[in-house]
Structure formats: C-alpha cells, structure tokens
Amino acid sequence: MATPEQKKFVSQIDANKPALIDRLAKAVSIPSVSGDASYRKHCFEMADFLLDELKRLGATAQLKPLGKQVLDGQEIELPPVVFADYGNDPNKKTILVYGHFDVQPALKSDGWDTEPFTLVHDEKTGRLYGRGSTDDKGPVLGWINVVEAHQQAGINLPVNLKFCLEGMEESGSVGLDELIAAEKDAFFRGVDAVCISDNYWLGTTKPCLTHGLRGITYFKLTISGPARDLHSGVFGGVVHEPMTDLFAVMSKLVTPEGKILIPGVNELVAPLTDEEKQRYDVMDFTVADVEGATGSKTTISTDKATALMARMRYPSLSLHGIEGAFGEAGTKTVIPAKVTGKFSLRLVPDQTPEAIVELVTKYVEAEFAKLGSKNTVHIASEHGGKPWLADPNHWNYEAAVKATQTVYGVKPDLTREGGSIPVTLTFADTLQKNVLLLPMGRSDDGAHSINEKIDISNYIEGTKLLGLYLHEVAAHAA
Numbered sequence: 001m002a003t004p005e006q007k008k009f010v011s012q013i014d015a016n017k018p019a020l021i022d023r024l025a026k027a028v029s030i031p032s033v034s035g036d037a038s039y040r041k042h043c044f045e046m047a048d049f050l051l052d053e054l055k056r057l058g059a060t061a062q063l064k065p066l067g068k069q070v071l072d073g074q075e076i077e078l079p080p081v082v083f084a085d086y087g088n089d090p091n092k093k094t095i096l097v098y099g100h101f102d103v104q105p106a107l108k109s110d111g112w113d114t115e116p117f118t119l120v121h122d123e124k125t126g127r128l129y130g131r132g133s134t135d136d137k138g139p140v141l142g143w144i145n146v147v148e149a150h151q152q153a154g155i156n157l158p159v160n161l162k163f164c165l166e167g168m169e170e171s172g173s174v175g176l177d178e179l180i181a182a183e184k185d186a187f188f189r190g191v192d193a194v195c196i197s198d199n200y201w202l203g204t205t206k207p208c209l210t211h212g213l214r215g216i217t218y219f220k221l222t223i224s225g226p227a228r229d230l231h232s233g234v235f236g237g238v239v240h241e242p243m244t245d246l247f248a249v250m251s252k253l254v255t256p257e258g259k260i261l262i263p264g265v266n267e268l269v270a271p272l273t274d275e276e277k278q279r280y281d282v283m284d285f286t287v288a289d290v291e292g293a294t295g296s297k298t299t300i301s302t303d304k305a306t307a308l309m310a311r312m313r314y315p316s317l318s319l320h321g322i323e324g325a326f327g328e329a330g331t332k333t334v335i336p337a338k339v340t341g342k343f344s345l346r347l348v349p350d351q352t353p354e355a356i357v358e359l360v361t362k363y364v365e366a367e368f369a370k371l372g373s374k375n376t377v378h379i380a381s382e383h384g385g386k387p388w389l390a391d392p393n394h395w396n397y398e399a400a401v402k403a404t405q406t407v408y409g410v411k412p413d414l415t416r417e418g419g420s421i422p423v424t425l426t427f428a429d430t431l432q433k434n435v436l437l438l439p440m441g442r443s444d445d446g447a448h449s450i451n452e453k454i455d456i457s458n459y460i461e462g463t464k465l466l467g468l469y470l471h472e473v474a475a476h477a478a
C-alpha cells in the first residue's frame with residue numbers, strides 16, 4: 001500500500017515521462033564505448049554528463065581519476081569514476097548505488113535497424129532503441145530521475161544516497177577494486193547496503209530480484225606463423241597456417257551442446273542439492289522466453305530447469321571472434337599470418353579466475369602441441385571476476401520485494417544472473433554489506449546485441465521501483 005508521499009512521487013514520475021526519455025536520449029547519444037581507444041573521449045564526456053546532472057540536483061559529486069591503461073597498444077587515461085553523495089542525515093539509512101556509463105561497441109553495419117547512438121522511440125511498440133538504453137544508461141538515469149522527482153514533488157528522499165558510477169564495466173572494471181579498497185573508510189563510510197540495477201528480468205513480464213552472478217575469465221589465443229600474410233595459391237599446403245591451427249585448438253574447447261572440454265573445469269562446480277533443483281523447477285519461466293529473447297528456436301535443452309541452470313548455476317564457454325582473419329565481403333585468397341581467437345568462460349561457485357586460467361592455459365598449450373605445427377602459440381588471460389552469491393534473507397531484499405509488489409502487483413522471482421558484474425563481489429567483500437541486484441530491463445532487451453532497447457514501461461515503472469525501494473528501506477529502518 002503506497003503512502004501519500006509515495007503516491008506523489010509516482011505521479012511525478014508519470015508527469016516527467018517525456019523529460020525522462022529526453023534524458024535517456026542525451027545519454028545514448030554519447031558513444032561511451034570503453035573497449036575501443038578511439039572512443040575513450042566519449043567515456044569522459046559521459047562522466048561529465050552525469051557529474052553535471054548530479055550537481056544540478058545538489059549532490060556533492062566528484063570525478064575520481066583511475067590512472068592509465070594500455071589499450072590497442074596505446075597508453076591511455078582510464079575513464080574516471082563518478083562519486084556523489086546525496087544527503088548525509090545520520091538518522092537515515094545510506095544506500096550505495098552502483099551503475100556503469102560505458103557501453104559495448106555498436107555499429108549500424110553490425111545489423112542494427114537504426115543508428116545505435118540515436119535513441120529511437122518506436123511509438124507502435126512503446127520501445128526505446130539505442131546502445132546503452134538497458135545496459136546500463138537507463139537504470140543509471142533511473143536513480144537520477146528518482147532524486148529529481150522527489151525535489152519536484154517536494155518530498156524528502158527518505159535515505160542518503162551514495163553514487164558510484166564507472167566507465168569501464170564492459171572492459172574489466174580496470175582500477176575500480178583498488179579505488180574501492182582505498183575509499184573503504186572514506187567515501188564508502190556509512191554505507192548500510194548496496195543496490196545495483198544492471199541486469200534483466202528472466203522473461204518479459206515478471207520482475208525479479210537477483211542474488212547471484214556468474215564470474216568471468218576472458219582469453220586471447222594467438223597463433224603466429226609466417227612473417228606476413230601469404231597468397232594461398234603459392235603457399236597453401238606449403239606452410240602451417242595459423243588459422244587452421246586456431247580452428248583446431250578452438251574446436252577442442254567446447255562441444256556444440258555446450259559441454260566444456262577442458263579437464264578440471266567442470267569438477268570445480270559446487271554440487272546441486274535437491275533443494276536448489278526444486279527452486280528451478282518452480283521458477284516462473286518457459287523455454288519460449290529464451291526463444292523470444294534470442295529470436296530463434298536454438299535452445300540446447302527444452303527442459304525448463306536445465307535451461308535455467310545452464311544460465312544460472314553452471315559454467316559456460318563462448319567463442320567470440322577472431323582478430324586478424326579475413327572478415328570482409330569478397331573472396332580474398334589470403335593466408336593470415338597471425339590470428340587471435342577470443343573466448344571467455346562464465347564462472348560459478350566454486351570456480352575462481354586463477355584456477356580456471358591455470359587449467360585453460362595448460363590445456364590449450366597441450367592441444368596445440370598435439371598439432372605438431374611449427375607455428376607459435378600464445379594464450380593470455382584478459383580481465384576476470386569471481387562469481388557472486390548473496391543472502392537474500394536481508395532487509396535490503398525485503399524492501400525490494402515490497403516495492404515490486406507496489407509497482408507491479410506481484411511478488412518478484414528470486415534469480416541468479418548468467419552475466420557478470422565483478423564489482424558486486426568487491427562491494428560485498430570490501431564493505432561487508434548486503435548487495436541487491438534490482439533489474440529494470442527485460443530478457444529480450446538485446447543487451448550487447450544489435451537493436452538494444454528498453455521498453456518505456458520498464459524505464460518508467462523501473463524508475464518508480466527504484467524510488468519506492470528507497471522508501472521501503474527507510475520504512476524498514478523506522
């Protein structure tokens with residue numbers, strides 16, 4: 001049951017709808033791709049945009065520099081982290097909100113129907129298309145929308161808020177763990193609980209709260225041979241080809257049914273209990289949800305619990321791409337001299353990035369040795385993050401359950417997410433506080449894919465959810 005103040009806040013969000021969409025359009029128009037050095041200036045631009053928005057609302061906001069990194073062979077400045085405090089009333093609870101303002105790469109030529117960095121409102125479907133709309137600019141702006149609506153409606157925010165917004169989440173959160181450790185007793189002092197809105201509902205209709213994430217290790221496997229690219233008519237059959245070696249090794253990593261072939265990797269997975277299995281059996285989810293989200297009927301298992309467990313509690317290995325290969329249109333008859341295969345593993349309890357890196361490196365080197373090739377192999381592990389599981393029996397989750405019931409009229413599902421937000425575990429371990437994942441978007445939003453979108457209803461109702469969650473946190477404390 002909403003209080004008069006909560007009702008005022010909700011009405012204000014409804015009244016603000018066009019302005020909130022405009023704000024998202026501005027954010028999406030800044031192509032803050034963290035993984036490409038040539039876009040780095042836009043990550044800075046995006047940090048400034050958020051800093052200005054927060055300062056305009058009266059928050060004490062600052063940019064925290066993170067130093068430099070080497071990317072694409074160049075030494076470049078890391079995007080700063082945006083820190084902001086809104087309120088410091090010792091009688092209120094303090095909620096730390098985290099989000100990220102960087103995005104995955106996107107080009108129209110990848111197959112987008114619209115320009116990825118222009119927010120396009122599809123009036124027929126009520127959807128907003130654009131890179132970052134759901135991951136994670138919509139949710140980040142959701143928190144700002146909440147603060148603004150309280151001011152406009154003349155209501156006090158019932159909690160103190162701390163913002164930690166980073167610009168490197170899609171590229172390994174370089175430097176963030178160190179900053180959190182250094183600021184533990186400074187900026188992060190007084191935090192009572194953490195809330196992150198950066199994942200998705202299990203399907204398209206039912207909201208959820210998330211208490212687990214898979215971890216990740218990302219690998220680059222390089223095979224080098226000839227000193228330069230060669231003519232396949234002249235040198236085909238004469239030299240060991242790097243691409244042939246790469247395909248041979250990469251084909252030994254995972255089967256088409258998703259079984260990871262690297263010895264020791266599956267053995268590190270925590271055993272499934274009957275109690276846990278039952279939770280998947282009763283979860284509100286169908287294989288049709290996966291088919292809707294992927295736009296295909298390519299699900300490996302059509303058993304609901306098996307599909308859910310594949311996303312939530314088992315590791316997976318995905319092949320992402322090959323650098324240096326001939327990838328353009330046409331029929332160029334080249335033998336590439338050096339190719340780099342990219343793949344990653346999603347990790348689950350009790351796997352750690354360190355243990356996985358060791359197993360993968362040993363296996364890849366052994367598989368390459370079996371080829372008897374005179375080329376050379378180099379395997380490098382890029383960024384990594386541990387899996388995370390939180391205790392959902394906490395007031396932080398209870399507040400989110402109540403707020404969800406008010407906004408959506410249903411009790412949310414309790415899920416684990418297949419993606420990774422490595423800083424989640426850092427917050428839990430370093431600050432020793434409960435962390436809640438409170439998603440705004442849906443499973444079919446197309447995060448990381450072409451035609452990423454957020455439904456206006458998710459953006460608007462999701463903003464209400466974030467605001468009412470803060471009210472429930474305060475009600476719990478009273």
Ligand SMILES: C[C@H](N)C(=O)N[C@@H](Cc1c[nH]cn1)C(=O)O
Nearest residue numbers: 135169170171198199419420421
């Ligand atoms: C779940 C979150 N919104 C997300 O997309 N996280 C990324 C993090 C990542 C790691 N390497 C590159 N990006 C993900 O799970 O892929």
Ligand SMILES: [Zn+2]
Nearest residue numbers: 135170447448
């Ligand atoms: Zn992402």
Ligand SMILES: [Zn+2]
Nearest residue numbers: 100135136198
């Ligand atoms: Zn994200």
